[in-house]
Structures are given as structure tokens and as C-alpha cells.
Amino acid sequence: MADDLLEDETLVERVHRHYKESTQHTKNWRSDAREDYGFVDGSGQWSENDAQVLRDALRPVLTFNRCGPVIDVVCGQEINNRQEVRYIPREQGDSKVSEILTGAADWVRDQCDAEDEESDAFHDMVVCGMGWTETRMDYDDDLDGAVIIERIDPLEMHWDSGSRKRNLTDSRWMMRVKEFTLKEIKERWPDKADEITGPDALWGDDLDDESPHVTHAGDQYQGAEETTDIKKERMVKVMHHQWWDKEDIWRVADPLTGGISELDQKSYNKMEERFIETGIQLQGVKQKRKIYKQAFIAGEVLLEESDNPAKEGFTYRAMTGKRDRNTNTWFGLLRGMKDPQRWANKWLSQIMHIINSNSKGGLMAEQDAFVNPRKAESEWSDPTSITMFKAGALQANKVMEKKPIIYPAGLDKLMEFAVSSIRDVSGVNVDMLGNREGSGTSGVQDAMRRDQGVTILATLFNSLRRYRKEQGRLLLGFIQEYISDGRLVKIIGEEGAQYVPLAKDEAVMTYDVIVDDTPNTPNQKEKTFNTLSGLLPALLQAGIPVPPEIIDYAPLPSGLIEKWKETLMKPKGMAPEETAMLQQGVEMLQQENQKLKADHSDKMAKIEADSQAKGADLAHKKDLNSQEFDHKVRLAQAEMDLKRDIAKQDADLDILKAKAQFELKEQEALSKEADRQSNAIREEWPL
Numbered sequence: 001m002a003d004d005l006l007e008d009e010t011l012v013e014r015v016h017r018h019y020k021e022s023t024q025h026t027k028n029w030r031s032d033a034r035e036d037y038g039f040v041d042g043s044g045q046w047s048e049n050d051a052q053v054l055r056d057a058l059r060p061v062l063t064f065n066r067c068g069p070v071i072d073v074v075c076g077q078e079i080n081n082r083q084e085v086r087y088i089p090r091e092q093g094d095s096k097v098s099e100i101l102t103g104a105a106d107w108v109r110d111q112c113d114a115e116d117e118e119s120d121a122f123h124d125m126v127v128c129g130m131g132w133t134e135t136r137m138d139y140d141d142d143l144d145g146a147v148i149i150e151r152i153d154p155l156e157m158h159w160d161s162g163s164r165k166r167n168l169t170d171s172r173w174m175m176r177v178k179e180f181t182l183k184e185i186k187e188r189w190p191d192k193a194d195e196i197t198g199p200d201a202l203w204g205d206d207l208d209d210e211s212p213h214v215t216h217a218g219d220q221y222q223g224a225e226e227t228t229d230i231k232k233e234r235m236v237k238v239m240h241h242q243w244w245d246k247e248d249i250w251r252v253a254d255p256l257t258g259g260i261s262e263l264d265q266k267s268y269n270k271m272e273e274r275f276i277e278t279g280i281q282l283q284g285v286k287q288k289r290k291i292y293k294q295a296f297i298a299g300e301v302l303l304e305e306s307d308n309p310a311k312e313g314f315t316y317r318a319m320t321g322k323r324d325r326n327t328n329t330w331f332g333l334l335r336g337m338k339d340p341q342r343w344a345n346k347w348l349s350q351i352m353h354i355i356n357s358n359s360k361g362g363l364m365a366e367q368d369a370f371v372n373p374r375k376a377e378s379e380w381s382d383p384t385s386i387t388m389f390k391a392g393a394l395q396a397n398k399v400m401e402k403k404p405i406i407y408p409a410g411l412d413k414l415m416e417f418a419v420s421s422i423r424d425v426s427g428v429n430v431d432m433l434g435n436r437e438g439s440g441t442s443g444v445q446d447a448m449r450r451d452q453g454v455t456i457l458a459t460l461f462n463s464l465r466r467y468r469k470e471q472g473r474l475l476l477g478f479i480q481e482y483i484s485d486g487r488l489v490k491i492i493g494e495e496g497a498q499y500v501p502l503a504k505d506e507a508v509m510t511y512d513v514i515v516d517d518t519p520n521t522p523n524q525k526e527k528t529f530n531t532l533s534g535l536l537p538a539l540l541q542a543g544i545p546v547p548p549e550i551i552d553y554a555p556l557p558s559g560l561i562e563k564w565k566e567t568l569m570k571p572k573g574m575a576p577e578e579t580a581m582l583q584q585g586v587e588m589l590q591q592e593n594q595k596l597k598a599d600h601s602d603k604m605a606k607i608e609a610d611s612q613a614k615g616a617d618l619a620h621k622k623d624l625n626s627q628e629f630d631h632k633v634r635l636a637q638a639e640m641d642l643k644r645d646i647a648k649q650d651a652d653l654d655i656l657k658a659k660a661q662f663e664l665k666e667q668e669a670l671s672k673e674a675d676r677q678s679n680a681i682r683e684e685w686p687l
Contacts, residue, residue: 011305015241015297018173022158023233029329030155033128036334039067040127045341059353063345066419067337070428074333075123077454079466082115085472086514104479105472114149118471121151121319122464129155129321129330135177135474136315137482144487147478149471152316164328167319167466173243176316178510179235189296189303196236196298239297242314244290252284311493319467321460336425343416350410362401369398373600465583545666 009017038044042065046054054061081202087101109115117133125131132152137145156176163171186193207594250268252261263271268284275282309315321332363380370376379385393399423429431450454461 011295012297012300012302015175015239015295018160018175018241019239020157021161026329027160028327029129031333032331032335033130035338036128039065039334039338039341040071041065042068045338045345050346050379054349060349060356062349062352064348065341066344066422067334069433070337070423070426071123071126073428073433074126074426074448074457074460075119077457078122078461079119081470084463085468087472087476088514099579101476101479104483107150108147108475108479108483111146112148112150117151118151120469124151124154125319125321125463126332126460127334128154129332129335130157131319132157133317133471134315135471135478136311137309137478145482147475147483149475149650157316157318158307161328164323166323167320167470169466169470171314173241174314174316175242177237177242178240180238182236185236185238185298185303192298192301192303195301201509236298238303240294241297242292242294242308242316244292247291248286249289250284250286252282253619303445310474310477311481312473313470314475317467317471317474319463333426333428337422339416340421340425344415347411347415347418354408364378364400366393366398369393417687431647489545537675543662577683613627 035044042063045063045065045067046061051061085102085105087098087105121133123131132154132583133149134152135147135149138148139145154408156178158175159168160173163169168174180188182193182196187197200568250263250265252268252271263284272282275343292311292313293306294308296303320330322335323330338526365373367373369389370393371390376387379387389399423433429450429452462550
């Protein structure tokens with residue numbers, strides 16, 4: 001950052017210069033962003049001038065907010081398809097460390113509701129093109145320190161106007177302008193609070209008109225006395241500025257250990273002197289690296305300057321939408337939706353005005369047309385009544401119907417075109433909104449259309465994915481630097497939920513950040529379980545074991561899933577009593593099968609005896625050859641039936657035996673694996 005620092009420019013002057021450059025660069029974007037938020041909630045879809053013109057003309061000011069649902073459905077896609085971050089070490093080592101860090105990140109994010117905060121930031125990005133979060137340490141609720149990830153209002157943020165990469169990854173500095181009360185200033189910077197006096201110091205140097213100087217009731221009246229309470233609650237704008245500088249470092253080969261050490265210039269000079277005294281030549285290479293710093297400034301007062309809490313980068317992380325190359329700013333979906341929404345409102349208001357200001361039926365009649373004008377007026381709309389005219393009135397055409405309004409041709413089509421354009425310009429189709437009726441298509445086709453709609457919005461979700469990787473690296477640094485102090489954190493692994501100490505591992509410090517779909521979102525559960533439903537029968541038939549993690553993707557209540565997992569996560573070795581019971585069951589099945597075979601043998605003997613007796617009785621009544629033939633046929637049929645029953649029982653018994661043997665072998669293998677894991681845990685975590 002040294003080349004960005006002008007000659008004889010102080011830090012306060014540089015921060016104010018950055019603020020002015022950013023304010024000038026993003027002036028139009030900030031105006032558009034406020035308008036975008038007005039369109040989303042429906043309160044700002046009419047300009048004040050247009051609305052006042054309609055009110056003066058007694059015309060309806062109608063607002064049918066169709067932008068809000070479009071934004072909601074895009075944000076709903078993010079909520080239903082959330083992702084999680086996993087850490088994989090680059091160096092060789094036990095994967096248990098990776099599991100603990102991944103579980104610690106999940107624990108941290110769960111404690112601070114990071115998913116909800118990031119969903120709010122994603123909503124900001126979809127609306128105005130910029131979404132922001134801040135990662136910081138908080139010691140108010142947890143005295144040991146807790147990592148907080150929270151959404152930041154995009155209009156509070158300023159950034160390097162020369163940054164062009166997605167998510168502002170090439171930004172040289174970032175700044176947040178936040179309002180503090182004087183009481184908060186005194187609590188956080190007690191030594192500097194007295195220096196903040198006067199309107200210039202209170203409001204900073206040449207701030208824009210986002211916050212007026214007069215913010216309290218009564219201040220606008222001349223001579224109004226300012227009370228003590230108002231003085232205490234006066235807001236002070238504090239600029240939290242973060243930037244990076246480059247410093248010289250020396251990478252030195254340690255002749256004793258053979259490793260590489262990184263030293264600053266002073267440490268290198270001292271070490272070089274000691275090596276010269278011993279007659280050894282110090283081997284080193286001079287390089288530059290980034291160092292991140294921060295400062296808090298109120299007006300012309302430097303409240304604080306220190307190293308940045310995160311060594312990996314800025315604590316502020318951005319999500320960017322679509323980039324306007326000409327202005328080098330970012331915009332969201334509302335930019336293209338505003339004109340169709342405006343014209344849809346105007347054309348609807350115009351149609352209502354035409355209908356209200358023109359006749360809707362009635363008569364035009366001369367004074368002497370009716371016999372009784374009062375009676376004719378009351379009876380005209382009654383189909384059962386007879387209205388009496390004076391003689392010759394009808395022939396003279398003294399009564400005529402009012403002509404209906406002449407509706408402008410095509411006006412309704414223009415309004416329909418404007419309404420459909422709201423969706424078209426955003427890329428959100430009717431299938432994503434769930435508004436398609438009577439299509440006659442299958443559920444698979446509807447799902448494909450929804451996926452096609454999401455594909456059009458892939459650039460927004462790509463920014464979100466990149467943000468998650470950057471946020472994952474930042475969060476890893478906070479975990480290792482601030483909360484790896486031995487505190488117990490809840491980790492959910494193969495052994496179920498357990499609390500393990502979170503300690504800093506000096507051996508493994510470099511990780512790859514992997515962004516993966518989380519099994520906790522409804523859409524991901526549904527898609528995964530539908531796929532598994534088709535694969536499970538084939539896997540089970542092939543004898544392929546099914547991992548217990550498959551339960552996480554079942555669309556079942558979380559309580560039932562936890563109970564199910566607890567059952568599966570029990571010690572996998574089989575108790576001797578259970579083994580004995582299983583063996584006893586197998587023996588009982590074998591005895592039952594032998595009994596069935598004996599019964600079948602008795603039945604066969606009885607059938608043969610009956611057949612022989614019947615054959616002897618019928619020998620005298622019918623021809624012997626015919627009786628013997630019939631007897632043989634019945635005997636063969638009975639024998640075939642008996643053999644078929646015996647074969648079926650044998651097959652059932654073989655299946656039961658094979659299943660019992662497979663379960664015994666599986667339990668023996670699981671018991672051995674449980675013993676191996678227990679020994680590994682005892683070796684890794686000795687008491």
C-alpha cells in the first residue's frame with residue numbers, strides 16, 4: 001500500500017481521500033440501491049412527482065408488487081440449497097484433525113446463526129448487487145470470546161473503486177461507516193472521546209447527505225435549546241478502515257534443523273550479526289508479503305490503529321451480483337425489473353381511470369319524453385316494469401342510450417406484456433414461481449424447467465459459492481487464532497455427537513476449503529433420497545453394505561433421524577448373549593425344518609397306503625389296467641407336490657442359514673473394526 005500513500009499524507013488524510021473517492025464512485029449506485037429496496041417492499045415503485053400528479057387529477061395510484069415474489073423465489077432457492085464448508089489438510093496427517101476443524105466451523109456458524117445472516121446478505125446481493133458480512137470476535141455474551149458472522153447493510157460499506165474482480169477479491173482496502181453514540185465512543189475509546197467536538201468532528205469531513213446533520217426534533221427551529229439527553233444520544237460517524245501493506249521478509253534456511261524460517265528485517269539483521277561472529281554465512285532470500293491493518297477514525301480523530309484481526313484478509317466479505325463494465329459497479333435483478341413494474345402500474349392506473357371517468361350505461365332523454373320522469377327513472381332498470389312515454393317521443397328519438405366507453409385497443413395486452421417482462425428480464429420463469437397451471441406435463445418436466453431457471457441465475461449462485469470459500473478461509477483463521485484454546489466443542493462424527501477439546505495444531509496449518517451441498521436442506525434431501533431409493537434395492541441385492549450416513553438424507557423428522565443414528569452408532573461388537581441367542585435361533589430353525597421333513601414323510605406314506613387300499617377296492621369294479629394307471633397318476637402327482645414342498649422348505653432354510661452366517665461374519669468384522677478404532681483413539685487421545 002506504500003505506493004498508494006501520497007507523500008506527506010497522514011493516515012487520517014488517506015482514509016478521508018479513500019472515502020471521498022468511493023462516495024463519488026458509488027454515488028449513483030447508492031441512489032439506485034435505495035430505489036431497489038423501495039421496489040422490493042412495494043413502497044417506492046412510484047416517484048413522488050408521478051404519484052402527486054395522479055392525486056391532483058383524482059386518479060388512482062395503484063401498486064401491484066410483482067418484484068417482491070421474484071426476489072423471494074431466488075432467495076428461497078438459496079435457502080433450500082444451502083452449502084457447507086469442509087477443511088481437508090494438504091499435509092499428511094491424521095484426518096481426525098480435519099474432522100474436528102470442520103465440526104468446529106459448523107459449531108461456530110450454528111452458534112451465531114451464520115446461515116440466516118448470509119441468507120440476508122444474499123438477498124441484498126439479489127436486490128442491489130452487493131451483499132456484505134462481517135466476521136469478528138465478540139466478548140459481550142461469552143467472556144472467552146465467540147466468533148460472530150453477521151450481515152452488514154450494503155449502504156454502510158465503501159470499497160476500492162479500482163476493484164474489478166468478483167466479490168471484490170482484488171480490493172486494496174475496504175471501509176465501513178457506522179454510527180456510534182457518544183456513550184459508545186467513550187466506552188470503547190475513552191482516551192479519544194474528548195477530542196470529538198464540534199459538528200465537523202462529529203460528522204466527519206465532507207460526508208455525503210446520507211445522514212443529515214440535524215437529526216433531532218426541534219433542532220431545525222432557530223433558538224431551540226438542546227437538552228442533555230439529546231447531546232448524549234447524538235450520533236457520531238466512525239470509519240472502520242481496513243487495508244493491506246507489503247513488508248519485507250527474509251526466508252532463511254536454518255542450518256541446525258534444515259527448515260525454513262520467516263524473519264522480519266530487524267530479526268534478520270540480528271541473526272546475521274550472530275552468524276558472522278561464528279563465521280557462518282547466513283543463507284536467506286528477501287521477499288515481500290501482505291500484512292493487513294485496520295484503523296478507526298471519527299472526523300479528524302484517529303481513534304485506533306492496529307493489525308487486522310484476520311491475517312488471511314479483510315474481516316468484511318462481499319457477494320457481488322452482475323458487473324456494469326462502464327461504471328465498474330455491481331447491480332442485482334431489480335435493475336432490469338423496475339421499468340416493467342413501473343409501466344405495469346401506470347397502465348393499470350390508466351385503465352382504472354378510463355373506466356372511472358367514462359359512462360357505464362344510462363339514458364339521455366329530453367324533458368318532455370316521459371309521462372312521469374320520476375317513475376321512469378326508478379323503473380328503467382326493472383325488466384318487469386313498463387315505462388310510459390308521451391305520444392311521439394319514441395318516433396322523435398327523444399330518448400337515447402348512452403354509448404359505452406371506447407376501450408383503447410391493445411392496452412390490456414401492453415399491461416400483460418409489462419407484467420410478463422418482469423419475470424423475463426430477471427430470468428425467473430413461471431415454473432420457479434409455481435404459477436404454471438394446467439400444463440399437463442409430468443413432475444420430471446416441471447423439475448427440469450425449474451432447473452433451467454436456476455441455470456440462468458447461476459452467476460449469482462457462483463458468487464455465493466466463491467464467498468463461502470473465502471469465508472471458510474477467514475473462519476478457519478479465527479478458529480485457530482482465537483478459539484483453539486482447549487474449549488470443548490460439539491462434533492458430530494461416526495461415533496455420534498461428542499464434545500472434544502479444540503486445540504491449535506501447529507503441525508497441520510494449511511487446508512483446502514471445499515464447498516459441498518449440505519444434507520440439511522429440503523431440496524438436497526429430496527433429490528438425494530429419490531436417487532438412493534432407486535439404488536438401494538440393487539445395492540442390497542448385490543451384498544454391498546449401506547453406510548449409516550445415508551440416514552442424514554432421509555426426509556424424516558430430525559428427532560427420529562437422531563434416534564436412528566444413535567442406534568446404529570452403538571458399540572458395534574455383538575454381546576455374547578446376543579450371539580448365543582442368534583445361534584439358538586438358527587438351531588431352532590434347523591429343528592423346525594427337520595420336523596417339517598418328518599411330517600412330509602408321514603403324509604407321503606399315508607398317501608401311498610390310501611392309494612393302495614383304494615386301488616384294491618376298485619380292482620373288482622373296473623378294469624385293472626385302468627385302475628393301476630389312475631393310481632400311478634395320483635401317486636406321481638402327490639409325490640411331485642411333496643417334493644416341491646420339501647424343496648421349498650430346503651431353499652428357505654438355506655436362505656436363513658446364509659443370512660445368519662452373513663450377519664455373524666458382519667458382526668465379527670464390525671467388532672474387530674470397533675476394537676481397531678478404539679485402540680486408535682486411545683493411542684491418539686491418551687488419558
